[in-house]
Amino acid sequence: MPVKRVARVERVAAAALLAALMTVAGCGSGGDTTTDSSKKAPTPAAVRLPPAHAGFDYQIGGAYPPPSDVRIVSRDRASSPAPGLYNICYVNAFQVQPDERDEWPADLLLHDGQGKPVVDRDWDEVLLDIGTPAKRERVAARINEWIDGCADKGYDAVEPDNYDSYTRSHRRLTADDATAFITLLSAHAHTRHLAIAQKNTAELAGLRSRNGLDFAVAEECAEWDECGTYAKAFHDRVLVVEYTDSGLRKALSDFGDRLSIVRRDIKVSTPGSEGYVRKTR
Numbered sequence: 001m002p003v004k005r006v007a008r009v010e011r012v013a014a015a016a017l018l019a020a021l022m023t024v025a026g027c028g029s030g031g032d033t034t035t036d037s038s039k040k041a042p043t044p045a046a047v048r049l050p051p052a053h054a055g056f057d058y059q060i061g062g063a064y065p066p067p068s069d070v071r072i073v074s075r076d077r078a079s080s081p082a083p084g085l086y087n088i089c090y091v092n093a094f095q096v097q098p099d100e101r102d103e104w105p106a107d108l109l110l111h112d113g114q115g116k117p118v119v120d121r122d123w124d125e126v127l128l129d130i131g132t133p134a135k136r137e138r139v140a141a142r143i144n145e146w147i148d149g150c151a152d153k154g155y156d157a158v159e160p161d162n163y164d165s166y167t168r169s170h171r172r173l174t175a176d177d178a179t180a181f182i183t184l185l186s187a188h189a190h191t192r193h194l195a196i197a198q199k200n201t202a203e204l205a206g207l208r209s210r211n212g213l214d215f216a217v218a219e220e221c222a223e224w225d226e227c228g229t230y231a232k233a234f235h236d237r238v239l240v241v242e243y244t245d246s247g248l249r250k251a252l253s254d255f256g257d258r259l260s261i262v263r264r265d266i267k268v269s270t271p272g273s274e275g276y277v278r279k280t281r
Contacts (some may be wrong), residue, residue, distance in 0.1 A: 047195045048156055049237055050086045050215055056260035057278065058241045060090045061268030069280070072239065072260060074159055074217065077146050081154050088197065088217070088239075089150030093143045093160035093185060094178070095125040104128070108139055110172060120168050127165050130181040131173055140184040147185065151192035158194050159217050160185050163201040175204060179211050186212030198234070202226040205233035217241070222251035231259060248279060 054071040063079040073081075074088040081087035096104055110118040110127040117126040130136045143160070150158050163182060166173040178201075189196040195214040198205065202224070205216065215237035221227040222242055230238045240261040242248045248263035255261065265277035 046193045047190055047214060048086075048193075049195055050088070050157065050239065050260070052236055052260075053258060054086075054260050055280070056239050056262045058239075058262055058264050058268055059270075062270040062273075064270045067278070074239070077150055081156075086157070087155045088157045088159050089147075089153070089155040089194075090159045090161060091143060091146045091150070092125070092162060093128075094130070094162035094165040094181070095120055095123070095127050098124045101126055104142075105138075108135060110169060112170060112172065118169055118172060120162075120165070125162075127169055127173070129173075130177050133180070136177070136181045136184060140181065140188070143185060144188040147189050147192060147194065151194055156195060157197060157214070158185075158189050159197045159199055161199050163199050163204070179204060179207055182213065183211045186214075197239075198230075202229045205229050208233050215239070219243070220247055222254065223247040227251060227255050227259065231255065245279075252281065 050072050055067070055069040056072045057066050057070045057074075059066075059073055059075045059079070061076075063075050063082070066073050066082050066085060070085065072086045072088065074090055075081065076090045081089075096109065101109075108129055110129040110131070112118055119126050128139050130139055147158050160182065163178055166175055166178045182198075186196045190212065196212065197215050197217045198208055198211075198213040199217050200219055202218070202221070204211075208216075214234075216230045216234045217239045218226065218230045219241045220243060221230055221238075221240055223244065223246075227238065227240060236258045238259045240251050240255070240259050242251050242261065242263045243266050245263065248261070251259070251261045261280065263277060263279040265275050267273075267275060269276045271278075
């Protein structure tokens with residue numbers, strides 16, 4: 001079962017990476033200058049964006065009937081969409097959940113110099129190796145099958161998680177690798193008439209048009225003082241998930257009249273579960 005992903009970027013390192021990326025905008029990394037990382041994402045056709053400043057619920061930890069004020073809901077790809085609402089399909093696109101590790105070819109898992117898998121210790125998830133054009137294409141082919149499943153179920157959009165995995169790769173992946181890969185996913189999502197969200201990763205928000213990203217899902221952007229970055233880049237098409245009361249208060253104070261904001265519990269649990277929280281004020 002998926003759980004929430006907190007923005008975990010090291011701010012200083014991220015700023016340095018962004019500066020380098022903007023300096024070489026349009027170029028790939030490590031001699032990759034004529035590969036997929038330099039292609040601009042195609043204009044989406046017949047993609048429906050989420051309604052602006054609408055009631056939102058984040059249900060990636062388990063689906064349940066949305067409250068009456070909700071118009072947008074995000075659910076895990078294993079769940080069905082909520083009838084009559086704008087539905088976003090969550091996929092873990094840059095890392096492998098522990099129970100799915102054996103389903104991936106070993107060479108598509110990122111390894112360190114000693115041949116050991118590179119693991120996101122917060123979630124015990126191995127990072128996917130998107131460090132070359134050929135591997136990006138192979139990983140994207142698998143993720144795109146999940147995106148197809150979202151489209152076939154009737155979702156309106158897709159939310160590929162862990163865009164910021166490169167910051168946890170011990171420099172074996174770069175921001176260029178991440179943006180090249182997300183561009184492959186956005187191009188495919190658009191062919192299936194799905195909008196695609198940027199998940200967290202505020203330092204790359206300025207590249208959203210080049211990468212074909214349509215709106216943002218931002219966890220704890222008030223806590224990290226990032227909501228304004230997303231709001232500017234995505235013209236207020238931002239869905240905010242806060243995990244503390246203080247974060248909710250700050251988000252509402254600064255952006256309550258502009259963005260879609262919800263406070264959830266850290267496990268994104270279902271009603272009746274111990275610790276369940278959902279607040280909008």
